[in-house]
Amino acid sequence: MRVLDVVFDNHPIFDSNTISFETEDKKILDTIILAGINGSGKTTLLSSIFKTFKKLEDNKFCLDEKDTVNLHLDINEDELEKAPKMIYLPSEVRFQSIHNSNQADEIPLAYCIDDKSTHDIISYIKQAFDKQIFSNPETTVGKSIDAVCDEINSIFSILDMDVYLVGIKDPKTKMPLFRNESGVEFDINGLSSGEKQLFIRLLSLKSLEPEGCVILIDEPEISLHPSWQQRIVEVYQNIGKDNQIIIATHSPHIISSVKRESLKILSKKERWVKVIDGENLDETYGVTADMILLDIMGLSTTRHPHIQEKIDELKSMVRNELYETEEFKILYEDITGVIGTIDQDILLVNIEIARRKGLKNAGH
16 A cells, blocks of 8 residues: 555645655655654644544545545555554654553554554564464474574664664563673663664564555654664665655654655745655755755754854954954854864865965065
Protein backbone atom coordinates (compact mmCIF):
# COMPACT_ATOMS: atom_id res chain seq x y z
CA MET A 1 0.00 0.00 0.00
CA ARG A 2 1.07 3.56 -0.68
CA VAL A 3 -0.39 6.99 0.10
CA LEU A 4 -0.62 8.88 -3.20
CA ASP A 5 -1.80 12.17 -1.74
CA VAL A 6 -3.58 13.82 1.17
CA VAL A 7 -6.52 16.06 0.29
CA PHE A 8 -7.58 18.81 2.70
CA ASP A 9 -10.92 20.61 2.40
CA ASN A 10 -11.38 23.73 4.57
CA HIS A 11 -8.92 22.33 7.09
CA PRO A 12 -8.03 24.68 10.00
CA ILE A 13 -4.29 24.42 9.24
CA PHE A 14 -3.90 23.27 5.63
CA ASP A 15 -6.99 25.04 4.20
CA SER A 16 -8.08 23.45 0.89
CA ASN A 17 -4.93 21.85 -0.42
CA THR A 18 -3.57 18.60 -1.83
CA ILE A 19 -0.21 17.25 -0.69
CA SER A 20 1.11 14.77 -3.24
CA PHE A 21 3.51 11.94 -2.51
CA GLU A 22 4.28 11.42 -6.19
CA THR A 23 7.04 12.96 -8.27
CA GLU A 24 6.31 15.18 -11.26
CA ASP A 25 6.56 12.11 -13.52
CA LYS A 26 4.01 10.25 -11.32
CA LYS A 27 6.48 7.98 -9.55
CA ILE A 28 5.15 7.08 -6.08
CA LEU A 29 7.65 8.02 -3.39
CA ASP A 30 8.78 5.25 -1.04
CA THR A 31 10.35 7.72 1.41
CA ILE A 32 8.93 11.15 2.29
CA ILE A 33 10.56 13.62 4.67
CA LEU A 34 8.39 16.39 6.17
CA ALA A 35 10.43 19.35 7.44
CA GLY A 36 9.52 22.75 8.85
CA ILE A 37 9.62 24.94 11.92
CA ASN A 38 7.67 24.20 15.10
CA GLY A 39 3.97 24.74 14.50
CA SER A 40 4.19 24.20 10.74
CA GLY A 41 1.94 21.15 10.87
CA LYS A 42 4.31 18.19 10.48
CA THR A 43 2.84 16.15 13.33
CA THR A 44 -0.66 17.29 12.36
CA LEU A 45 -0.09 15.93 8.86
CA LEU A 46 1.13 12.57 10.17
CA SER A 47 -1.76 12.23 12.63
CA SER A 48 -4.25 13.33 9.95
CA ILE A 49 -3.05 10.56 7.65
CA PHE A 50 -3.26 7.98 10.44
CA LYS A 51 -6.66 9.08 11.79
CA THR A 52 -8.16 9.27 8.30
CA PHE A 53 -6.93 5.79 7.41
CA LYS A 54 -8.27 4.46 10.71
CA LYS A 55 -11.62 6.08 9.94
CA LEU A 56 -11.51 4.53 6.46
CA GLU A 57 -10.87 1.15 8.07
CA ASP A 58 -13.71 1.56 10.59
CA ASN A 59 -16.15 2.72 7.90
CA LYS A 60 -15.14 0.07 5.35
CA PHE A 61 -13.21 2.64 3.33
CA CYS A 62 -15.98 5.20 2.99
CA LEU A 63 -15.71 8.76 4.31
CA ASP A 64 -18.41 11.22 5.26
CA GLU A 65 -18.73 14.22 2.93
CA LYS A 66 -18.13 16.51 5.92
CA ASP A 67 -14.62 15.15 6.54
CA THR A 68 -11.88 17.75 6.01
CA VAL A 69 -9.18 15.17 5.18
CA ASN A 70 -9.18 12.44 2.55
CA LEU A 71 -6.54 10.02 1.32
CA HIS A 72 -5.89 8.62 -2.12
CA LEU A 73 -4.28 5.21 -1.74
CA ASP A 74 -2.56 2.79 -4.07
CA ILE A 75 -3.96 -0.46 -2.67
CA ASN A 76 -5.66 -3.69 -3.67
CA GLU A 77 -7.98 -5.93 -1.68
CA ASP A 78 -5.42 -8.74 -1.39
CA GLU A 79 -3.11 -6.42 0.56
CA LEU A 80 -5.78 -5.85 3.20
CA GLU A 81 -5.54 -9.50 4.25
CA LYS A 82 -2.19 -8.86 5.97
CA ALA A 83 -2.30 -6.34 8.83
CA PRO A 84 -1.12 -3.79 9.69
CA LYS A 85 -1.26 -1.56 6.60
CA MET A 86 -0.41 1.66 8.43
CA ILE A 87 1.84 2.05 11.50
CA TYR A 88 2.31 5.26 13.47
CA LEU A 89 5.37 5.82 15.68
CA PRO A 90 4.90 8.94 17.84
CA SER A 91 7.82 11.16 18.78
CA GLU A 92 8.72 9.28 21.95
CA VAL A 93 7.77 5.96 23.50
CA ARG A 94 8.43 5.38 27.20
CA PHE A 95 10.56 2.35 27.99
CA GLN A 96 9.43 1.98 31.60
CA SER A 97 6.29 0.13 30.56
CA ILE A 98 8.07 -2.80 28.92
CA HIS A 99 7.08 -6.15 30.32
CA ASN A 100 5.95 -9.58 29.18
CA SER A 101 2.50 -9.72 27.61
CA ASN A 102 0.34 -11.79 25.32
CA GLN A 103 0.61 -11.06 21.58
CA ALA A 104 -2.50 -13.03 20.71
CA ASP A 105 -4.67 -9.95 20.03
CA GLU A 106 -5.55 -9.34 16.41
CA ILE A 107 -3.49 -6.55 14.85
CA PRO A 108 -5.66 -3.84 13.22
CA LEU A 109 -4.96 -2.35 9.79
CA ALA A 110 -4.09 0.98 11.46
CA TYR A 111 -1.68 0.42 14.35
CA CYS A 112 -0.09 2.98 16.69
CA ILE A 113 3.10 2.02 18.52
CA ASP A 114 2.44 3.61 21.90
CA ASP A 115 3.44 2.94 25.50
CA LYS A 116 1.10 -0.05 25.69
CA SER A 117 2.33 -1.70 22.50
CA THR A 118 5.90 -1.83 23.82
CA HIS A 119 4.68 -4.53 26.22
CA ASP A 120 4.95 -6.93 23.29
CA ILE A 121 8.70 -6.50 22.81
CA ILE A 122 9.71 -9.10 25.38
CA SER A 123 7.07 -11.51 24.11
CA TYR A 124 8.39 -10.98 20.59
CA ILE A 125 11.97 -11.76 21.64
CA LYS A 126 10.89 -14.80 23.68
CA GLN A 127 8.75 -16.14 20.82
CA ALA A 128 11.64 -15.60 18.39
CA PHE A 129 13.88 -17.63 20.71
CA ASP A 130 11.28 -20.40 21.05
CA LYS A 131 10.65 -20.54 17.31
CA GLN A 132 14.36 -20.78 16.53
CA ILE A 133 14.91 -23.47 19.18
CA PHE A 134 11.97 -25.69 18.14
CA SER A 135 12.61 -25.21 14.41
CA ASN A 136 16.20 -26.37 14.80
CA PRO A 137 16.18 -29.24 17.35
CA GLU A 138 19.63 -30.35 16.23
CA THR A 139 21.09 -26.97 17.22
CA THR A 140 22.03 -26.16 20.79
CA VAL A 141 19.85 -23.69 22.69
CA GLY A 142 22.80 -21.33 22.99
CA LYS A 143 23.36 -21.22 19.24
CA SER A 144 19.65 -20.71 18.60
CA ILE A 145 19.61 -17.75 20.97
CA ASP A 146 22.73 -16.37 19.28
CA ALA A 147 21.02 -16.64 15.88
CA VAL A 148 18.01 -14.62 17.07
CA CYS A 149 20.24 -12.01 18.71
CA ASP A 150 22.29 -11.71 15.51
CA GLU A 151 19.11 -11.10 13.49
CA ILE A 152 17.91 -8.42 15.90
CA ASN A 153 21.35 -6.80 16.18
CA SER A 154 21.56 -6.62 12.37
CA ILE A 155 18.84 -3.93 12.49
CA PHE A 156 21.25 -1.64 14.32
CA SER A 157 24.46 -2.70 12.55
CA ILE A 158 24.78 0.30 10.23
CA LEU A 159 24.65 2.63 13.25
CA ASP A 160 27.94 1.18 14.53
CA MET A 161 26.62 0.84 18.08
CA ASP A 162 28.82 -0.66 20.79
CA VAL A 163 25.87 -2.32 22.57
CA TYR A 164 24.43 -5.69 21.54
CA LEU A 165 21.49 -7.87 22.55
CA VAL A 166 22.83 -11.17 23.91
CA GLY A 167 19.74 -12.84 25.37
CA ILE A 168 17.21 -12.61 28.21
CA LYS A 169 18.37 -11.63 31.68
CA ASP A 170 16.56 -14.39 33.57
CA PRO A 171 13.51 -16.64 33.06
CA LYS A 172 11.40 -14.68 35.57
CA THR A 173 11.70 -11.08 34.35
CA LYS A 174 12.27 -11.91 30.66
CA MET A 175 14.10 -8.57 30.42
CA PRO A 176 16.43 -8.24 27.39
CA LEU A 177 20.11 -8.59 28.27
CA PHE A 178 22.73 -6.41 26.58
CA ARG A 179 26.52 -6.41 26.46
CA ASN A 180 28.86 -3.57 25.49
CA GLU A 181 32.25 -3.86 23.81
CA SER A 182 33.93 -3.91 27.23
CA GLY A 183 32.05 -7.11 28.07
CA VAL A 184 29.79 -5.49 30.68
CA GLU A 185 26.24 -6.92 30.72
CA PHE A 186 23.10 -5.01 31.76
CA ASP A 187 19.35 -4.86 31.14
CA ILE A 188 17.48 -2.15 29.24
CA ASN A 189 17.75 0.25 32.17
CA GLY A 190 21.49 0.44 31.52
CA LEU A 191 21.00 1.84 28.01
CA SER A 192 21.26 5.54 27.25
CA SER A 193 18.04 7.41 26.42
CA GLY A 194 18.91 7.32 22.72
CA GLU A 195 19.67 3.59 22.80
CA LYS A 196 16.39 2.90 24.64
CA GLN A 197 14.38 4.82 22.06
CA LEU A 198 16.13 3.03 19.20
CA PHE A 199 15.64 -0.39 20.72
CA ILE A 200 11.98 0.14 21.62
CA ARG A 201 10.88 1.91 18.43
CA LEU A 202 12.76 -0.32 16.00
CA LEU A 203 12.00 -3.62 17.69
CA SER A 204 8.33 -2.67 18.17
CA LEU A 205 8.21 -2.02 14.44
CA LYS A 206 10.06 -5.21 13.50
CA SER A 207 7.74 -7.31 15.69
CA LEU A 208 4.83 -6.24 13.44
CA GLU A 209 6.64 -7.62 10.36
CA PRO A 210 5.48 -4.73 8.14
CA GLU A 211 5.03 -5.59 4.48
CA GLY A 212 3.46 -3.32 1.89
CA CYS A 213 2.80 -0.94 4.76
CA VAL A 214 2.78 2.85 5.28
CA ILE A 215 5.00 3.72 8.27
CA LEU A 216 4.54 7.18 9.85
CA ILE A 217 7.43 8.28 12.08
CA ASP A 218 7.43 11.47 14.15
CA GLU A 219 10.85 12.95 15.00
CA PRO A 220 13.03 9.80 14.90
CA GLU A 221 16.05 11.97 15.78
CA ILE A 222 15.01 12.44 19.43
CA SER A 223 17.91 11.55 21.78
CA LEU A 224 20.06 10.38 18.85
CA HIS A 225 23.66 11.44 18.21
CA PRO A 226 24.08 13.22 14.84
CA SER A 227 26.01 10.23 13.44
CA TRP A 228 22.94 8.05 14.08
CA GLN A 229 20.61 10.70 12.64
CA GLN A 230 22.59 10.53 9.40
CA ARG A 231 21.66 6.85 8.96
CA ILE A 232 18.37 6.40 10.78
CA VAL A 233 16.28 6.65 7.58
CA GLU A 234 18.24 3.74 6.11
CA VAL A 235 17.62 1.73 9.28
CA TYR A 236 13.85 2.17 8.96
CA GLN A 237 13.99 1.41 5.24
CA ASN A 238 15.58 -1.96 6.01
CA ILE A 239 12.80 -3.12 8.37
CA GLY A 240 10.16 -5.23 6.65
CA LYS A 241 9.47 -5.33 2.92
CA ASP A 242 8.06 -2.95 0.34
CA ASN A 243 7.03 -0.21 2.77
CA GLN A 244 6.40 3.52 2.32
CA ILE A 245 7.99 5.64 5.06
CA ILE A 246 6.78 9.15 5.95
CA ILE A 247 8.96 10.99 8.49
CA ALA A 248 8.46 14.34 10.25
CA THR A 249 11.76 15.84 11.37
CA HIS A 250 13.77 18.88 12.45
CA SER A 251 17.09 17.17 11.74
CA PRO A 252 19.32 18.57 8.97
CA HIS A 253 21.18 15.24 9.06
CA ILE A 254 18.02 13.34 8.16
CA ILE A 255 17.17 15.82 5.40
CA SER A 256 20.70 15.43 4.03
CA SER A 257 20.27 11.65 3.89
CA VAL A 258 17.57 11.72 1.18
CA LYS A 259 17.28 13.10 -2.33
CA ARG A 260 15.35 16.32 -2.79
CA GLU A 261 12.39 14.59 -4.47
CA SER A 262 11.60 12.95 -1.11
CA LEU A 263 11.46 16.27 0.73
CA LYS A 264 8.38 18.32 1.60
CA ILE A 265 8.94 21.69 3.32
CA LEU A 266 5.98 22.87 5.41
CA SER A 267 5.91 26.64 5.69
CA LYS A 268 3.40 28.74 7.62
CA LYS A 269 2.11 31.68 5.58
CA GLU A 270 -0.15 33.89 7.66
CA ARG A 271 -2.84 31.48 8.96
CA TRP A 272 -2.28 28.62 6.48
CA VAL A 273 0.47 26.05 5.99
CA LYS A 274 1.84 25.70 2.48
CA VAL A 275 3.92 22.79 1.20
CA ILE A 276 6.98 23.21 -1.02
CA ASP A 277 7.98 20.15 -3.05
CA GLY A 278 11.63 19.20 -2.82
CA GLU A 279 11.81 18.95 -6.61
CA ASN A 280 11.65 22.76 -6.62
CA LEU A 281 14.66 23.03 -4.30
CA ASP A 282 18.39 22.47 -4.68
CA GLU A 283 19.68 18.94 -4.12
CA THR A 284 19.75 17.86 -0.48
CA TYR A 285 21.37 14.41 -0.58
CA GLY A 286 24.89 14.54 0.83
CA VAL A 287 24.76 18.30 1.44
CA THR A 288 26.37 19.57 4.67
CA ALA A 289 24.18 20.21 7.71
CA ASP A 290 25.10 23.91 7.61
CA MET A 291 23.81 24.24 4.04
CA ILE A 292 20.59 22.41 4.92
CA LEU A 293 20.04 24.73 7.90
CA LEU A 294 20.65 27.87 5.85
CA ASP A 295 19.23 27.02 2.41
CA ILE A 296 16.43 24.57 3.24
CA MET A 297 15.40 25.24 6.83
CA GLY A 298 15.68 29.01 6.59
CA LEU A 299 18.12 29.83 9.39
CA SER A 300 19.82 33.19 8.99
CA THR A 301 22.97 31.83 10.63
CA THR A 302 24.30 28.60 12.11
CA ARG A 303 26.06 30.58 14.84
CA HIS A 304 24.57 31.89 18.05
CA PRO A 305 22.75 35.08 16.95
CA HIS A 306 24.70 37.31 19.38
CA ILE A 307 28.04 36.22 17.92
CA GLN A 308 26.75 36.60 14.37
CA GLU A 309 25.61 40.16 15.12
CA LYS A 310 29.11 41.06 16.34
CA ILE A 311 30.73 39.49 13.26
CA ASP A 312 28.36 41.42 11.00
CA GLU A 313 29.25 44.62 12.86
CA LEU A 314 32.95 43.85 12.45
CA LYS A 315 32.54 43.34 8.69
CA SER A 316 30.55 46.55 8.41
CA MET A 317 33.35 48.49 10.10
CA VAL A 318 35.86 47.05 7.61
CA ARG A 319 33.67 48.07 4.67
CA ASN A 320 33.49 51.59 6.12
CA GLU A 321 37.29 51.78 6.55
CA LEU A 322 37.03 51.78 10.36
CA TYR A 323 39.37 48.83 10.93
CA GLU A 324 42.10 51.01 12.48
CA THR A 325 39.85 52.59 15.10
CA GLU A 326 39.99 51.76 18.79
CA GLU A 327 36.36 50.67 18.66
CA PHE A 328 37.20 48.09 15.98
CA LYS A 329 40.16 46.74 17.98
CA ILE A 330 38.00 46.30 21.09
CA LEU A 331 35.28 44.49 19.13
CA TYR A 332 37.86 42.34 17.30
CA GLU A 333 39.46 41.23 20.57
CA ASP A 334 36.05 40.57 22.08
CA ILE A 335 35.02 38.27 19.23
CA THR A 336 38.34 36.45 18.77
CA GLY A 337 38.46 35.89 22.51
CA VAL A 338 35.39 33.70 22.03
CA ILE A 339 35.76 32.05 18.60
CA GLY A 340 39.51 32.33 18.09
CA THR A 341 41.58 33.83 15.28
CA ILE A 342 41.38 30.90 12.84
CA ASP A 343 37.60 31.07 12.47
CA GLN A 344 36.63 31.34 8.80
CA ASP A 345 34.87 34.69 9.15
CA ILE A 346 37.77 36.17 11.14
CA LEU A 347 40.23 34.96 8.51
CA LEU A 348 38.11 36.61 5.80
CA VAL A 349 38.03 39.85 7.81
CA ASN A 350 41.83 39.76 8.11
CA ILE A 351 42.24 39.08 4.39
CA GLU A 352 39.94 41.96 3.50
CA ILE A 353 41.84 44.34 5.81
CA ALA A 354 45.14 43.26 4.23
CA ARG A 355 43.68 43.79 0.75
CA ARG A 356 42.46 47.27 1.58
CA LYS A 357 45.78 48.22 3.17
CA GLY A 358 47.58 46.91 0.09
CA LEU A 359 45.46 49.07 -2.19
CA LYS A 360 46.18 52.12 -0.04
CA ASN A 361 49.92 51.49 -0.10
CA ALA A 362 49.86 50.95 -3.86
CA GLY A 363 48.00 54.23 -4.27
CA HIS A 364 50.74 56.06 -2.44
